[in-house]
Amino acid sequence: MCDKLSPVRNGQLTQTHTLYSRIVLSCISELFFRMQQHLSANMKQPEFVILGGGIVGLSCAVRLLEKYPEASLHIIGEHFSPHTTSDVAAGLWGPYALGNTSETACRKWAKDTHTYMHQLWRSGQAEQCGLCLVPVVELFRAEEETTPWWHDIVFGFQSHRLQPERTEFLGHKLGQNMYRMGISYITFTCEPTRLMNHYRKILSAHKVQFRTARLESLRCLTKLKINSNAIIINCLGLGAHHVVGDAELGPIRGQVQKVNAEGVFHSFANDECYIIPNTDTVTLGGTKQKSTRTSPCPVDRYMIRTNCTAIVPSLGEARLLKDAVGLRPVRSSGVRVEMEKVYLFDGKHGKQASLLVHNYGHGGAGITLAWGCAGEVVHLVEREMGSSIESKL
Numbered sequence: 366m367c368d369k370l371s372p373v374r375n376g377q378l379t380q381t382h383t384l385y386s387r388i389v390l391s392c393i394s395e396l397f398f399r400m401q402q403h404l405s406a407n408m409k410q411p412e413f414v415i416l417g418g419g420i421v422g423l424s425c426a427v428r429l430l431e432k433y434p435e436a437s438l439h440i441i442g443e444h445f446s447p448h449t450t451s452d453v454a455a456g457l458w459g460p461y462a463l464g465n466t467s468e469t470a471c472r473k474w475a476k477d478t479h480t481y482m483h484q485l486w487r488s489g490q491a492e493q494c495g496l497c498l499v500p501v502v503e504l505f506r507a508e509e510e511t512t513p514w515w516h517d518i519v520f521g522f523q524s525h526r527l528q529p530e531r532t533e534f535l536g537h538k539l540g541q542n543m544y545r546m547g548i549s550y551i552t553f554t555c556e557p558t559r560l561m562n563h564y565r566k567i568l569s570a571h572k573v574q575f576r577t578a579r580l581e582s583l584r585c586l587t588k589l590k591i592n593s594n595a596i597i598i599n600c601l602g603l604g605a606h607h608v609v610g611d612a613e614l615g616p617i618r619g620q621v622q623k624v625n626a627e628g629v630f631h632s633f634a635n636d637e638c639y640i641i642p643n644t645d646t647v648t649l650g651g652t653k654q655k656s657t658r659t660s661p662c663p664v665d666r667y668m669i670r671t672n673c674t675a676i677v678p679s680l681g682e683a684r685l686l687k688d689a690v691g692l693r694p695v696r697s698s699g700v701r702v703e704m705e706k707v708y709l710f711d712g713k714h715g716k717q718a719s720l721l722v723h724n725y726g727h728g729g730a731g732i733t734l735a736w737g738c739a740g741e742v743v744h745l746v747e748r749e750m751g752s753s754i755e756s757k758l
């Protein structure tokens with residue numbers, strides 16, 4: 366039939382065919398364009414629910430908003446600052462009580478946080494963030510020389526074999542020959558209550574919602590009217606023990622005293638105690654006990670003051686502002702920063718998968734690692750979003 370068509374009719378057919386192809390093509394490209402728009406809107410406006418409002422949760426919130434400024438973000442916590450474990454810490458930068466966290470991961474997170482503290486300090490935000498750059502002296506009885514892996518992250522690290530004349534400046538009760546080795550360096554103390562207050566201002570300006578609620582399990586989220594597509598970030602600290610059933614996580618009790626001592630500008634530590642200056646107060650510590658007791662113990666109080674006074678005698682007269690107790694969230698296999706899929710919400714075809722990113726178990730170093738670990742969380746989220754877009758396309 367087609368061969369018999371006159372040239373005119375044949376031309377008409379070609380035109381119709383071209384028109385038809387154009388319409389189909391434009392429909393496809395419109396569809397493709399809309400799909401891309403939808404996906405990039407989802408990218409720009411993801412929804413995050415952060416469980417836990419301590420230093421780890423708030424650091425995640427700030428870093429997620431830096432990456433996704435249009436995101437909607439909720440933070441759920443049983444307590445917020447100044448009533449979290451993070452508020453108890455003096456906030457001296459230093460990896461401590463971290464279970465079996467790999468040195469590579471720890472180094473990355475700790476260094477990232479140190480660099481961030483340095484940036485805040487250099488940009489004139491030290492006071493509002495509770496940052497002080499302080500010299501630290503640590504003394505040991507052991508003979509062998511110790512150079513910790515983090516020596517090149519802090520400033521001016523030195524290891525010293527101590528001769529009696531080098532410890533003469535210390536309180537007389539220590540005796541001149543007690544210490545064989547010492548290290549000194551310069552790093553940051555970061556008062557968590559101030560830093561969390563700073564974060565809270567940033568988050569409130571982004572209309573982040575803070576919700577006070579206690580979770581008994583992740584299933585409780587279904588009752589809190591959370592969008593089932595939201596990405597959940599678990600920063601529950603010790604609370605992760607029962608909320609996600611992590612038997613590796615346990616408390617290591619720390620008791621400290623916050624005192625008024627204006628003349629202390631160095632941080633000192635030995636095997637028994639530590640002295641850490643903050644912006645307005647000095648923190649004297651501390652204990653490291655397997656215990657869940659959250660009330661101050663008078664014996665600990667006495668020992669802390671006696672040991673610290675042996676190093677800096679004027680601390681004997683320092684006015685006690687408060688005793689504070691916190692339970693460090695120590696995880697035997699180390700800090701947990703990883704993503705998993707959980708099935709909490711009902712979807713059209715049965716249970717729907719939600720993304721859950723864990724970030725807990727920071728032991729005695731939550732302030733030291735929080736910013737770096739939050740960066741890792743952002744990286745995991747970014748990778749997942751990237752891969753889900755690729756698979757949808």
Ligand SMILES: Cc1cc2nc3c(=O)[nH]c(=O)nc-3n(C[C@H](O)[C@H](O)[C@H](O)COP(=O)(O)OP(=O)(O)OC[C@H]3O[C@@H](n4cnc5c(N)ncnc54)[C@H](O)[C@@H]3O)c2cc1C
Binds near residue numbers: 618693730
């Ligand atoms: C005495 C002491 C001194 C320390 N000194 C230092 C230091 O100098 N440097 C340093 O880096 N680190 C230090 N640490 C460690 C540091 O304090 C912790 O690693 C850090 O606070 C952990 O932060 P987080 O946000 O994970 O936990 P948290 O601060 O405990 O926050 C957990 C959040 O989760 C919420 N939550 C928990 N369970 C539930 C639940 N079931 N339902 C709802 N919400 C829940 C809590 O209410 C809270 O909002 C010290 C700790 C102690 C105790």
